[in-house]
Amino acid sequence: xxxxxxxLHFSTADYYLGLDTFAAEKNIDVNKYYIGIGxxxxxxxPPDEDIVxxxxxxxxxxxxxxxxxxxxxxxxxxxxxxxxxxSAGVFLHGLLGLSKNCRVVxxxxxCYAGAAAVQMATAMVRSNPKEKILVIAADIAKYDVDTSGExxxxxxxxxxxxxxxxxVLEIEPGSGYFTDDVMDFWRPNHRxxxxxxxxxxxxxxxxxxxxAWQHFTEQTGRTFDDIDYFCYHxxxxxxxxxxxxxxxxxxxxxxxxxxxxxxxxxxxIYNRVVGNSYSASLFVGFISLLDNLKQNLENKRVSFFSxxxxxxxxxxxxxxxxxxxxVMMTESHQTQIDQRTPLSxxxxxxxxxxxxxxxxxxxxxxxxxxxxxxxxxxDHKRYYQKVEPA
Ligand code: CAA
Numbered sequence: 001x002x003x004x005x006x007x008l009h010f011s012t013a014d015y016y017l018g019l020d021t022f023a024a025e026k027n028i029d030v031n032k033y034y035i036g037i038g039x040x041x042x043x044x045x046p047p048d049e050d051i052v053x054x055x056x057x058x059x060x061x062x063x064x065x066x067x068x069x070x071x072x073x074x075x076x077x078x079x080x081x082x083x084x085x086x087s088a089g090v091f092l093h094g095l096l097g098l099s100k101n102c103r104v105v106x107x108x109x110x111c112y113a114g115a116a117a118v119q120m121a122t123a124m125v126r127s128n129p130k131e132k133i134l135v136i137a138a139d140i141a142k143y144d145v146d147t148s149g150e151x152x153x154x155x156x157x158x159x160x161x162x163x164x165x166x167x168v169l170e171i172e173p174g175s176g177y178f179t180d181d182v183m184d185f186w187r188p189n190h191r192x193x194x195x196x197x198x199x200x201x202x203x204x205x206x207x208x209x210x211x212a213w214q215h216f217t218e219q220t221g222r223t224f225d226d227i228d229y230f231c232y233h234x235x236x237x238x239x240x241x242x243x244x245x246x247x248x249x250x251x252x253x254x255x256x257x258x259x260x261x262x263x264x265x266x267x268x269i270y271n272r273v274v275g276n277s278y279s280a281s282l283f284v285g286f287i288s289l290l291d292n293l294k295q296n297l298e299n300k301r302v303s304f305f306s307x308x309x310x311x312x313x314x315x316x317x318x319x320x321x322x323x324x325x326x327v328m329m330t331e332s333h334q335t336q337i338d339q340r341t342p343l344s345x346x347x348x349x350x351x352x353x354x355x356x357x358x359x360x361x362x363x364x365x366x367x368x369x370x371x372x373x374x375x376x377x378x379d380h381k382r383y384y385q386k387v388e389p390a
Pocket of ligand 1: 029030031032033035036037111148149151152184185196197198199201202205233234235236239276278307308309
């Protein structure tokens, strides 16, 4: 029995900050961003957008197709949870009107949790093929103003339906894992912004790739040449490029510059203009590959390298299914990206400071164009709203 991703759809916010605007504000050569880290824009969430509204926007078209009563579990992966106790997935469950006979749980380990949730859902379907599991990876990447991380913010959510006989990707058994107790990026409970040892984090990422790859080859016997396309966790696209260089060098693979680009560039197109979306970013990269690659991906093997600082990493593969093009929601992805409104640096800062988890009573102005928004907080309780199309 095949198990894997049956449907997938991503969402991002309605606003962005161009790194040209950012560079002008900071008096820095814009090529540091366009070339040096390989980023052009960062999606910016207004105060009435959070991981729940992003997740609902990502999930709604999937639920419309399969029916709310069909979902047997929601596994919600995030680094930017909205409550220390209640799972973000339960707010989502309410907004989408899912069945009461559905389990919901939140997964956390920095940017790794999305891959962990996909693997857990896959195992659940293997043991009970009737399960249809909604996996969400959703994050709003936020660093302190005037730190090295500020240019690598962004946000997005990916919703994936994991089932038997999947129409998009069969996830293959066999993974390589790596865990190490390090402090390269972390966020203590009292903080809304992440702390990061930037340069160190890039070194730990590349070392984790080597270790996870080593374990993957031991577990599966597969080699570099068995894989057609490579998706990496993308905090910024230059990191994925460095990851692929590292893997090519480690394996001694002999590939041309053109092959190198074909294996990696299509999976970076969306991330370059969305920015980091932590747990979602690997899967935004996969959607970018499916939506943007000119060649047919049917029966091709794609690899996934998930990296969560702190750190946990995993390397696994999947086979793209015949006919996948028929269920891709490419137009929605491209429209969301194209129709975002650019922000001035001052407006970005206004949004940045207005999002304040410490407030116990607030009603947010309507900036998020929907279909779901965070309406406000009353007595420390979050209230969401469906936005009817204009
Ligand atoms: N033209 C072209 N290139 C330029 C340039 C210019 N004018 N100016 C600088 N560059 C190049 C630099 O040479 C450098 O290239 P290399 O990395 O190849 O050496 C690159 O641009 C970046 O320049 P700096 O190193 O000077 O940049 P920085 O000090 O501002 O920090 C960073 C870069 C550490 C990645 C920072 O963006 C950061 O802290 N980001 C957040 C942490 C992060 O994303 N880490 C990734 C691994 S951890 C992870 O993956 C989990 C996660 O999601 C957070």
